[in-house]
Structures are given as structure tokens and as C-alpha cells.
Amino acid sequence: EELELQGRRGGVEAELAGVQPLIDQARKAVGQIKKENIDEIRSLKMPPDAIRDVLEGVLLVLGQEDTSWNNMKKFLGAKAVKDEIVNYDARKITQDMRNKVERLMASKGNSFEQQVIYRVSVAAAPLAAWVKANMAYSKVLEKVAPLEAELSGLVASLEESNALIAQYEAELRECDEAVSTLKQDFAKKTA
Template sequence: MGSGALGKLSEASAEEVSAVYKDLPPEAQANLKEALAALHKGNGLSIRSMISGSVAAVFEAASAETTYMDLVNALYAQVPETKSQVVKIFISAEPMDQYKTLGEQGVDAKGEVQYTVEEFSVGTKLTQEEAFAIFKGARDGLNSLSKAAVDETKSLKNPPQAVKTVVAAVAVLLQKPRGSWDDLRKMLTDQEFLPSLLSFEKDNVSTETLNELQWYLAHPDFQQERVKRVSAACVCLRDWVDCMHTFATTFQRLHMP
């Protein structure tokens, strides 16, 4: 795309670009993404597909503190179909450590990373007997919730990272804002928070939500023993997340064709 076309593109409103973009054929959409990446060059981190070779997203807020999930969320926003896919981000030819920042891995926040995707799966089909056994073993996560534990957790002004990770995982399931501890405390202080956990529709969790939740479940700070060491009260929320994940994935596996 020539400099004149880039200039016209830079003058267009977001609504105008969006209206034109959705009607373009795939090749033209790829060209437009490259043009937008060119406009933003030097102002953000480019996220390039290793399959198509095109820049799929630009993360303008990238910094040394940016994490894997920050990049994935940027990709989710700009390429919505990736919400139901497992995203693997590569730094040069090496997979990015999902729990380290760009700075910790020596990545230029104004440079580029690459990514590939594969379809997310909850596993293979289960029989009714197999599913019943899993459901029975997972019920403890429902029984351990308490108002006292929630009150203690929400009273923390600057909690350990493990607490933030657990409460953010709860927010993923409830589809609540989770950009900061203030967002999470707002969720915890809502009078309907505990009732929403007790009445949560565990048989109706979307594939996109289960996919996003995987990062939290595997996080070192989410593991039960680590959470217990920093906040005994928060363990019940951690176990609730684990329980809801087990129920939701088992339900999907039971009802596979």
C-alpha cells in the first residue's frame, strides 16, 4: 500500500474503517491489517501470524511489564475467533513463557512477536458413569464457600499476587472486569457476589471462557498449596473455580456427539 493510501487510511474514522473492513475479502483484510500495522509501527508491539505471515494485531500499550495474557487479550480484541483457540506466542523461534513479562524475557516492547493457534478441546467424550464419578468428587468446591472468607479477601488493600490471580479467575467465570485489584474488589463487595457463586450456571460455561481460564488454572500462583500459604480465606474461592471448571468441562464431555 502506497504512502498516499496510508495517509487516507490514517484520516478515516474507526467506524468508517470497520464498515469497509467487514465487507472486504480475506486477502484485502490481510492487506488492511498490514497497513494499520505500518501506521502504528514504533508505537506498539506487532503480533504476527506464523501461518499467514501477516500482522494480526498491534498492542499499543506494550511495556516491559506486559505478559502473555496481555498479548492474548489484545489478540482476542482484534481477532475475535482466537477466543476459542489455544494461542501460542513465540519470541524469535522459542515459545514465550506464559508467566514471565516481556522485560524478563528480553523482548522489545516496540518490536514483534509471532503466534500460532490450535483448536481448544475439553477432552474426549465421557460415559454417564464416568461423568457421575467426576461430578461426585468435585462437589467439595461448592461446600467450602463462606461469607467470612469472602469478607476477609475483599478487605485486603494490596493482597499477594496469588490472591489476585485466584480472584481474577473467579472474574473470568463471572465475566466481570479484571484489569486491576480495584475492579476485583468491586466484584467482591457486590452484595450479589456470594449468591452468584452459589447459583452459578456451571452447565452453561462457554468454550471461550473455559479456554481463557486455562492460563489461570496452570498458573503457579493458583496452585492450592501456594494459595493456602498466603491466604487461607482465599482457598475457598480457588477451590470454587477448580470445581466449576471440572463441572463445566465434564458436562461438555458428557454431551459430546
């Protein structure tokens, strides 16, 4: 059972390792977005649909329900906006959040294509890649969760078994010592 679990875990870890470079690349690209590019997006009265779709995806991944243009501009105006995105932990993405973003990406998928979004906005292209990478990563994390729970259960069971073995070995040593003492006493009395 443990070997089967280790095999499944190895497969999932390989998937995680395959997605991790996408996350790292997207984080690096987001970190390189120039403030002027963000300010340019903020200054728009009404953004192109592709920019709006990508920013909606970013806000949804970050757990923000308000995806109005005013909230998007407020978000982009925050001092640490890039740091918040770059340092975001995909483990915070809930099933509900992922469903919303996946629906958005399914209905507005063209907005998340690098060739399309890059032509519309240099700043939004890395954000689109970041949204896609985090969705892929959170899917793999979702697969890992039951394996982690199962593995921790097996580890706890193994530790419990090892503790019982140690207890029984100690009791066996005590019995062996008692038998040895009784044999010596018997030998003295029968000699």
C-alpha cells in the same frame, strides 16, 4: 448405533459423576467462607499474587472480562457474592471462557494449589477449588454436548419410526376389515 451411543453416554455420565462431588465440595466450602475473610481480602491495597490469580479465575469463570483489582473488590463487596458463586451453573462456561481460565491456571498454577493458596488466604482457598472443579465439570459437559445432540437425533428418529409403524398398522387393520367385509359379501353372493 443406539447401543454404542448409550455406551459412550454411560462413560461420560461416569465422568460427570466423578466430577460432581468436587463441585459439591467446592460449593460447600465457598458457602462456609466467613464475611470477615472476604472483607479482609477487600481491605488489601494490593493483594498477594495468589489471591489476585484466584479472584481473576473466579471472575473469568463468571464471565466477567474486567479483572482489575478495583472490580475484584467491587465483586467481593456484593451482598450475594457467595450465593452467585455457589449457585453458578457451569453450563454457562463457554469455550472462550474456559480457554482464558485454563491459560491462567497453566501460567499461575501454583496459585490454585490448595496448600499454597490456603497459606495465603483462608477465603481464597475454597475459591481456587471452585474454579478448578468448574473447569473440570465444564470439560465433561463439553464432551456430553455432542452425545446429547446425537441422542436427541436418535430419539426423534425413533419417534418418527414408531409413528410410521402405528400409521401402517392402522392402514393394515383397515385393509383387513375391508378384506373381511369383501369375503362376507362374496360368501353371501355365492351361497
